[in-house]
Amino acid sequence: MTLLDVKDLRVSFGETRAVDGLSFSLERGRVLGLVGESGCGKSVTSLAVMGLLNGATTSGEIWFDGQELLGSDRRAVRRLRGDRLAMIFQDPLSSLNPYYPVGFQIAEAYRAHRRTSRKQARATVVRMLDRVGIPEAERRARDYPHQFSGGMRQRVMIAMALCLEPELIIADEPTTALDVTVQAQILALLDTLRAEYGTAVLLITHDLGVVAGTADEVVVMYGGRAVERGEVHALFEDPREPYTRRLLAAVPRIDRPVPDRLETL
Amino acid sequence: MIVYLLKRLGAAAAILLVICALTFTIFYIAPDDPAQKACGKACTPERIEQIRGQLGLDTPIPEQFASYVRGIFAGRTYGTGPTAVECPFPCLGFSFQTNVPVQELLVSRLPVSASIAVGAAVLWLLVGVGAGVLAALRKGSWWDRTAMGAALGGISLPIYLTALVLQYLLVVVFEVLPYPRAVGLLEDPAGWFASMLMPWIALAALYAGMYARLTRTELIGALNQNFVRTARAKGLPERTVVRRHALRPTLTPIVTVFGMDLGALLGGALITESVFGLPGVGKLAADAINSSDQPVILGVTLFAAAFIVFANVIVDLLYAVLDPRIRLGTS
Amino acid sequence: GQGGGTASAPQGTAGAKAGVLHVLASIDLEHLDPARNYVTSSMDVGRLIYRTLTTNAAAPGPAGGEIVPDLATDLGTPTDGARTWTFTLKEGVKFEDGRPITSKDIKYGVERTFAPEFPEGPPYARMWLRGGDTYKGPLNGEGLKSIETPDDRTIVFRLNRPVADFGSAVSMPFFAPVPKDKEAGVAYDNRPFSSGPYKIEKFEPKKRIELVRNEHWDRSTDTVRKGLPDRIVIDLNLDPAVIDQRMIAGQGEDADAVQFEPIGAASVAQVLTNPALKERLVTGESINTRFLSLNTSRKPLDQVKVRQAIAYALDKEALRTVRGGPIAGDIATTLLPPAIPGHRKEDPYPANVAKAKALLAEAGFASGIDLVLDAPATPGGKAQGEAIQASLGRAGIRVKINEISSSAFWSTVGNASHQHDLVIDGWTPDWTGASTYLPNVLDGRFIVKQGNQNRAHYDSTEVNKRFDEIAAMTDAAAAATAYGELATRIMRDAPVVPFLWDKSAFLTGGNVTGAYGHVAFVGRVDLATVGLKSAR
Amino acid sequence: MTLIRAADIPVAEPAVAVSPARQLARRILADRAATAGVTVIALLVLMALGAPLITALTGQSPTEFHPEAIDPALGGLPKGPWGGISAEHPLGVEPATGRDVLARVVWGARLSLLISLLATLLATTIGTVLGLVAGFQGGWADMVIGRLMDLLMSFPSLIFMIALMSVAPDGNRELMLVAVLGLFGWPYIGRIVRGQAMALAGREFVEAARVLGATRRAILFREVLPNLTGPILVVATLSIPGYIATEAGLSFLGVGVRPPTPSWGQMIASAVPWYAADPVYFLVPGLFLLVTVLAFNVVGDALGDLR
Amino acid sequence: MTPLLEAEGLVKRFPIRHPLTRRVTGHLTAVDGVSLTVRRGETLGLVGESGCGKSSTARLITRLADPTGGTIRFDGRDITTMGEATLRPVRRDLQMIFQDPFSSLNPRMTVETILSAPFRYQGLKPEPGQIAELLRRVGLRPEHAERLPHQFSGGQAQRIGIARALALHPKLVVCDEPVSALDVSVQAQILNLLRDLQEEFELSYVFIAHDLGAVRQVCGRIAVMYLGTVVEIADRDELFAHPAHPYTAALLAAVPIPDPRIERARPRVVLSGDLPSPANPPSGCPFRTRCPRAAERCALERPALAEGAPGHRVACHFPLDTSVDLSRDGAR
């Protein structure tokens, strides 16, 4: 069953066309990897789905669970946000408000959509922090973002995104700012939780390796369009488009003999 | 933290001491000889010498300075014998012209200055911050452009110009307000308000402009922060997003700047009080300068500097309290 | 008359013995301590608080210059060729605490002026009383022998020279009684003990002084003061323009107010073109003469032709205009103002630029001269400086203005080494008469390095000798005439150029009555007689 | 008084399009208000420079008295309505003296602009050099310069300036004003330059220059300083109106230049008593002052606006 | 022949200051006893996670920072304490390429000025055509000389940075993450270029990266850093085939491979816990807090960098590869 269906999405900022006729769809509980080089329009796409684009001209259709988002009134989209549609950003430090404890920020997300007591929200927060692997969750909930390490901050962001058990998580380069070992931790965590909650994930990244390990389907973007899309195994084994092929060849891989020269675009 | 506070206060005291020494030197090597002025119309050189001794002006300047500083902490006595005058702690000197310890003058003038400063501050915060927030939220709109244009105009208005135009229009032409006079808030609240209104507006016009611009810049900056985007992504209503997530970081710089401005306000009060003829600390300074009453100038300068310096200390502490990153340190 | 050509009579008649009189002053009260009180504004206020042996009559115009008995029963009895003066105190005169005023209190008050701690007062006691040159004041417990108090009501002064008008001199504040037990050193300034109709309730220097009725003052012993209002509140240090505008508006409390200083030039038009305001305008005469001192010790001002050229070139009309025009006074043509006995109506140097140029050329300065003018750094000082600059400029006299901060002005120009060529100068005698005027500013033997008052540095043996002769005269009328002749003689040398005989025009509130300008206080309102039509 | 705020100043741009001059011109032409501001400033400067010419053309000197234009009996009120505005005196005459207001205003502009520009130059030079050294060198130099700035900024500067000017000897008042304004003005510029220099000191191109063997001086003045011209220009522009207003304020309070040199502050001060009787006399220099300050603020604002 | 660069026991310590009080509250040891040698013509790789001290090491080697301890010999000379002036001629032979291509170019200077700076600062003058030649060599056109840095793409800007480093024909170039900020396709071009230039100019490189794939592509020998220390150093193929340090192994396992079949089949080695703070390093072995093999001894004793197989040195009490001789540490 299709959860998210993006049809002919076009976004432009004045003269620059950031997204130029992008279409893709995502089934419930599945992971869609959106890959592409810097500036190809990945983030803009994610913000368009979340309804968080400011000052852009947008056209096309975005269907979420049978509801068209671009044409809906802002209030309705806002109610979806955080509740059924959650997002994880690239830089967890700047994405958390330095003035409030993390527990408060998670509880805020929770209480924005569920009428509960403070105490209940608190319990949920502690449970979620514990769930994403933050030790001493009860105490750490009162700490401020700058008191956490990069990986821990990203765990907080994940806890925040998952506390309402959304149907779709958009993760925009969730591990780009992290080290490989921490990246492995976060990807593993995301994978476990996704399976547990049955959440669909739109995983945005420029790292083909990450997509290869996580996604069910892949969309390769270039210049605001999808140049190729397909099931992950098929796409990696037999890329149709020369762009995809070259992109794959440009990555220095540790599992193959060292080539004399790397392939370039 | 306590150690830090003590250190900071120590540094503040050192700055004050240097300011005190500089001011002291400048005024005491000035061509105006207080003894000569005290001598009056019929004066002879011998009498000047006598007076110099009486006022303690016959000792070397460093010694005079030392007694001055000692007087601040321990009080001091001017002259000897039956004409001696007690100047109790914190003795900021003794006005040669009014025969009153300077701190008494300051204390008697403070209510007027405080009335002007506090009222103006309330006014400019309300107007300035309010206009700045609205402008930031409606960035690029008609309101934004008008408010920012007005802010620039406010910043460009010299206080005495505003003051005189207000007085001409409100008092002379339209007669809606009386001439300002020094009325105590408790004696006559209505008269106090009527008298203070023009000084408030004159002073606030300048600062409201600055605060509107500051608020706008800061709020626009805050609205572009990633965490504001996160707050929106949570599905929070826009009002909550602005109030809780964007305004909070905006407030920190405003509060700190406000602290510093309030500390430095005595300077602005000088012109306001002079124009409206209100007997505040600023007017005291202006009059003392006009009559070369060095102890009063020195006392007011020191007092005003102390205000600035301690306001800065408070601002630093406030900054730490407001910003958890500084309050808690980075782990 | 047009803008107060003559002194007006006191407004209205009887005032109520009640109410709060407000006085709006743009200046400070310098010193209220009688030993230090030596400026007309403080003397005007001092007259409310303490009484002196004699005092000026309460009357507008030159009549105010008359000296009448106050604490004393008469104007004093001279003996020994006016070298010994004896006064008897009235009965029933009391201090604010009810104790009688005795001759010892007067003696103590006079002795205080010798103390170096109180330097500001007049020099007469130090100059005239025997032993005054070595006496250092009573603060160390020592008294002055040349003042005798044979009983509580008699006081005898023994002088080192004949002083014909000593009876006038004792009208000065330092002849006010000070009880010895109230001595407070320099702090006495803030709360002098009252012997007059009012006592100080609250004094905030440079801000406000509030006087309340002294219940022990007995009206029957005082022919001068009226003591009408219950309270007198003097607001100090207000902005002059604001005072003018408040007086013009005359709302609320301001109806019960008088202004202490003359209205500013800027307000003249508003007042004179409005009949209702003109009603409330009071003009007082004064015995102040404003003149430009020419420093005869500096080249080329040592040449009489150059000084005369300046006298011809100075545009007195322009100077008067920047001070407010005709309302500010009459153009001065000689040294002595009309209110001073001995005044002669003459104008030796009528304005004449051509003549000035000619005189300069004769003196060998056809291409002009450069001079520096000392002027106080006040708006008025600036304006007068510019007027002098512009008018002398027409005759080729290039003037540079040297501004001196107003408080340091007199001590600077009184210092021979700091003084330049021209000084914006002036003089008010201590009482109506030339004896405390011409010798003070033009006797060459009084030229001193510091505290100099002869800022023309004028030293003529002939004139000096004449000063001594006149001082020895015991006939006041003859002395006055002699001074008048001498003034004419001096003006031939043109050491100074008189340009204005001050007048004072001030506004009173609609509810104020009995206000007139007193000649002794340079035309300021006589506070001792003002009352309110009705108390509110 | 606070002259400039850090918040008004843009941070160093990572990449700047063209030369500062061209960039400046482009930004100003894009902004209508700024264009107006520049035009006004240009006119004012022209007026100041051409003051002798203008007064020669009108035949009025700023110091000549015109008794015929005023009425002495009314305290020297200008004859005729609107402060004595006439063909001869297009902006009226000064009460009590009859001096030509236009002549005084144009000569006053000369003084105001000269003093404020020189003060800006002085403050900017000191502030830039010391701020650069403090921000870049850090450590000891930063401590000393930082303390100095703290000290100067803790002075109640207006009170102190007035007091200083009132006891200052009667020499060249103009230069003294410049010195006093510059002395108390430079820390505000220095603090901003310091912050910017600190930010730039961490940039990799500075490291690159060091790796290439550049001397400290070369780094400061060849690598870092050119990147600061933008912010410095903005700060300097924004500080000019402050100096104009302060100079006028000092003259207003009677410690500025000496007469008969006309200055706007002095004209306003002498107009204060007349504001009820002759408002025009007060409004003319007042408006000139306001317009000048506003023009500089508008231009500085346009320069400082981050796109 | 002596090695080109020999660093011995380098230490770099920074004071930690309270943000408000500026008081020194402790010390952060960014580099904690690093010893490295670079032979002529070789490329030494330096890998490790963020904050492990790679850049600090680079800055020490190039003397942009003063070492707290240790010695640096370059080309036979001890440069550890040389002053700026004596160091200047040495700098011709010791150059650097930076991570951020834009930040490392002065935005106010044209490419021409940027590329003539090396000559200028050394008191030289570029010969006519030399700049154009440099540009050509890094794959840019001579007309690019007139442009300002922001008019280039990231890859082009990095080429300018490379041209600048090579202008004076240095012997050693320290590259601090030269490709981390670039997209894969551009990264490949730059890696190729660096290799080409090495041959042509007979360069030696210290190549710093956190991306193991990139390091493997260009380096002959590789040192792995963790928390300010080198934990393992070996020839490239040896290191990738037989990682001896548990950290190296975890690092290799964490690198995602862009092939779903391989990637999903690989065993996941997920390290537990966070990187310790260099301000408060654990006792004994710095890696022990996250090490699956940690034992009591690891907390007590810091393992020395010991040679197992020839040219393969590892700092671990319990290394993984049997080829590493354990006997010296003694079995417990």
Ligand SMILES: Nc1ncnc2c1ncn2[C@@H]1O[C@H](COP(=O)(O)OP(=O)(O)OP(=O)(O)O)[C@@H](O)[C@H]1O
């Ligand atoms: N607010 C905006 N205003 C103008 N242009 C924008 C804005 N946001 C994005 N763009 C432009 O849209 C294009 C796509 O940007 P986007 O951020 O989606 O790229 P991305 O694929 O996420 O790149 P990266 O991998 O660098 O994050 C870029 O050219 C960018 O410059």
Ligand SMILES: Nc1ncnc2c1ncn2[C@@H]1O[C@H](COP(=O)(O)OP(=O)(O)OP(=O)(O)O)[C@@H](O)[C@H]1O
């Ligand atoms: N100037 C400095 N002052 C204080 N600490 C510093 C300084 N420079 C680096 N550090 C600290 O030293 C440690 C090592 O930093 P370094 O930059 O060498 O790491 P790196 O391995 O290059 O990391 P990255 O991969 O993020 O570039 C870090 O914890 C860093 O915070």
Ligand SMILES: [Mg+2]
């Ligand atoms: Mg992106």
Ligand SMILES: [Mg+2]
């Ligand atoms: Mg690094």
